[in-house]
Amino acid sequence: MDMVTHNLPRLFDLLLATYGPRHWWPARSVPAMMAGAILVQNTAWTGAAKAVARLEQEGALNSWTGLLATPEPQLWEWIRPAGYFRVKSQRLLALARFMESFGDHEQLFRLETAPLRTALLGVSGVGKETADSILCYAAKRPVFVVDAYTRRIFGRIGWTDPQADYDTLQQFVMQILPEDVDLLGEMHALLVEHAKTRCRTKPRCSDCPVSFCAERHAV
DNA sequence: ACCCAGGGTCATA
DNA sequence: TATGACCATGGG
Numbered sequence: 013m014d015m016v017t018h019n020l021p022r023l024f025d026l027l028l029a030t031y032g033p034r035h036w037w038p039a040r041s042v043p044a045m046m047a048g049a050i051l052v053q054n055t056a057w058t059g060a061a062k063a064v065a066r067l068e069q070e071g072a073l074n075s076w077t078g079l080l081a082t083p084e085p086q087l088w089e090w091i092r093p094a095g096y097f098r099v100k101s102q103r104l105l106a107l108a109r110f111m112e113s114f115g116d117h118e119q120l121f122r123l124e125t126a127p128l129r130t131a132l133l134g135v136s137g138v139g140k141e142t143a144d145s146i147l148c149y150a151a152k153r154p155v156f157v158v159d160a161y162t163r164r165i166f167g168r169i170g171w172t173d174p175q176a177d178y179d180t181l182q183q184f185v186m187q188i189l190p191e192d193v194d195l196l197g198e199m200h201a202l203l204v205e206h207a208k209t210r211c212r213t214k215p216r217c218s219d220c221p222v223s224f225c226a227e228r229h230a231v
Numbered sequence: 232a233c234c235c236a237g238g239g240t241c242a243t244a
Numbered sequence: 245t246a247t248g249a250c251c252a253t254g255g256g
Contacts, residue, residue: 098252
């Protein structure tokens with residue numbers, strides 16, 4: 013345990029004290045969470061949220077079979093605000109086919125974490141971040157979700173290589189923080205909140221509430 | 232007008 | 245293993 017690793021729990025405390033609990037994932041149901049995980053890929057949450065709300069409004073998330081029965085051009089219109097609508101409609105349908113083969117998420121979530129992750133990664137359109145998001149926020153498994161913000165913030169602080177890959181960043185966090193679903197879920201959500209409210213709108217902020225940022229003057 | 236957002240797939244070397 | 249092209253809308 014070197015000095016660097018001991019600062020991660022402190023960053024968590026600082027972010028939590030600054031922003032308060034995020035209570036992610038913002039979704040009314042498990043299917044909505046999973047659909048949202050697809051729809052938010054490389055897209056602002058505002059657009060993804062509109063698409064999820066529309067799907068719910070149209071009753072498309074009541075059952076995976078129902079979603080599969082929806083004509084694709086119809087799906088295009090419903091999820092258009094989330095961008096990449098042709099790609100994402102395919103991914104939603106791939107997810108629905110996968111879920112239908114298990115019956116529902118209750119059945120799927122009976123799998124242990126490792127095989128569950130592998131199964132999710134087998135769905136076209138579900139990569140590591142999306143799979144881990146579902147694991148953490150829907151299946152309630154103690155998994156840390158890595159994203160571009162994680163890489164950028166940790167890289168700027170100097171904890172990890174700015175080029176560090178997904179698994180490296182995930183292990184960096186999970187070898188230090190406790191194996192706690194709520195804590196790991198909060199960590200990811202807090203990093204997103206911090207990046208959105210400070211790093212993006214106020215790059216190189218000198219009055220950053222997070223001391224790591226102020227010290228480095230770049231996060 | 233330009234940049235980027237809570238990524239992932241596929242083709243290519 | 246590691247890049248690059250591609251996907252598309254919307255807000256700052």
